Amino acid sequence: MRRWKRTLTAAALAAALVTGTAGWAAGSGQLPVTGPPPGSGAWRADTSLGRALPDPARTAPDGIAAFFRTLTESQQRDLAHRHPSVVGNLDGAPVALRYEANATALRRDARFAHLAGRQVLAFDPRGRGQVAEVYGDLTRSRHVAVVVPGADIDAGTYDRATDPYGTPAGMGRELRAAAGDTAVIAWAGYTTPVGVGLDAATGGLAEAGAARLVRLTEGLAAVGAARPSVFCHSYGSVVCGLAAPRLEVGDLVVLGSPGMRADNVADLGTTARVWAAKDPSDWISKVPNVELLGLGHGTDPAAPEFGARPVPVAGARGHTGYFAPGTDSLRTFAAIARGEVR
Template sequence: MGVVVGGTAGWAAGSGQRAVTGPPPGSEAWRDDTSLGRALPDPATATPREVAAFFRTLPAARQKDLARRHPTVVGNLDGAPVALRYEANATALRRDPRFAHLAGRQVLAFDPRGRGQVAEVLGDLAHSRHVAVVVPGSDIDAGTYDRAGDPYGTPAGMARQLRTAAPGTAVIAWAGYTTPVGVGLDAATGELAEAGAQRLARLTDGLAAQGVPAPAVFCHSYGSVVCGLAAPRLGARDLVVLGSPGMRAGTVTDLRTTARVWAAKDPSDWISKVPNVRFLGLGHGADPAGPDFGARPVPAADAHGHTGYFAPGTESLRTFAAIARGDVR
């Protein structure tokens, strides 16, 4: 027991975060809207399939009117038409100068609460045969989502590299949950990951409701904890973890997913120093890249450090691209 406590005690520094949960901003005004002569789908309770069915009953002009009057709701409403969400989020971003760096992008979700959350689409999500989602780890929010000095360690940077390596694949860079800040207790526990898992599962439900193919989901660092908790309800074709501290599961079977599960960890990644234990709520369990976990291995010997898996020319990126395109069996 002493070894486990000593191994996990290093998690004890960092900044505590409170997960942003619940329906998007503006939901109260949306619920009070009687312009259609009937209730609008409640963002807190309607399923993505119910949302999709509702929008199919509306002519384009009505849809656009709702997006114009309620941009923060429509822009975050999983199951709403993809192009309409882009339009709504463009309106919301114009009204919030803090996030001007996101203007002009295909923004699938934008929530300004807390540190800010965002999801961007690279490519043609509505028509691509292959789709991928990138789920980041700690220290990512709407402000740090894309950093020029860290081109392969942010969701935007990882998504760009995957899109380049797998042409024709639509890639969603999903910073859609409250991430831990630093390597502290938040990063060692599952509270933020569980909140993120619910949002991630709803994202994939919304894609399915719009007829988008089941995606390959790439989960980096703490993002793999999110993906592990989401796995039983996640509509994914493939689940790929890289630089993972654990998935809160002992084996692939424990994930209770029909997705193929892959794992990558390069020899120079500092994540190897994080104990693969769970004790009194700390730690995330077995190493998904370990031989006993049962994940399919992704070669990563030529990647460098914790954020080098998507670097151009690496075997890991080439394999990721093949998984995204469905070229590996």
């Protein structure tokens, strides 16, 4: 009976979304940025080395890493200067070289000048813009964490003073400060939903994001970085749920999640430890945790029947308070990132 009532609730929600928001939801629907990085055509046509450069669309990150190991430092820097948008987004390329390439790309794009001077691991200006920033030393740190954000995040909203703990930059900075020797990647590397509409209620954008997240983690392994723990906020947890079977991670942590498109931890198909945090004051708790006709994202990961390890949330407030200093959630996140919790 309870499940039937939840299904009826979901049906009502679906009807409300379709009939009440069809106009604006369709108008604000997002097309995911997919495929190889911008400038790939010129990269493929480059014969300056007397041999073909690896195809960004077909070469796995370990193949990219192997290719760059055959080059001198001068050859690497020359490629980064001539093809900054490719090298800067090429998972498996040397990390310092990607920083250099993205610094060049950012100097050429006045829209995102606020990102200049940072350790930018990826920058794609297409669509609303995507960015990934590193806090700490990615190749030398014993521990690595990746923060995956939810809706309304792009290269322009990646860092907002008005929401210091709800953006990937804010979450990344606070986790780095709390975890000490952990390098943190704030990853706004996929096309997120805008607002609470059909994009946020369905999994299309998450599927595209999952493929990009998997490639990021493959790239980390290819350059010898530590196996990461991944922290997934809100709609980002849908991305992480779909990516889970292919992610080589030690811990998968979701917070303020609407669901992971799975009934329980076993359905995720991962060997990672799975954790979940949800504060009672978080508005996401009012979203029905069902999946019907492609709408909704399934069981609440913070519910006991899902089987995730609970994260204490004392001190956290609302949907974006989990990384706030002094909260039990941030202290636990830091311990998970450092490998101190088993």
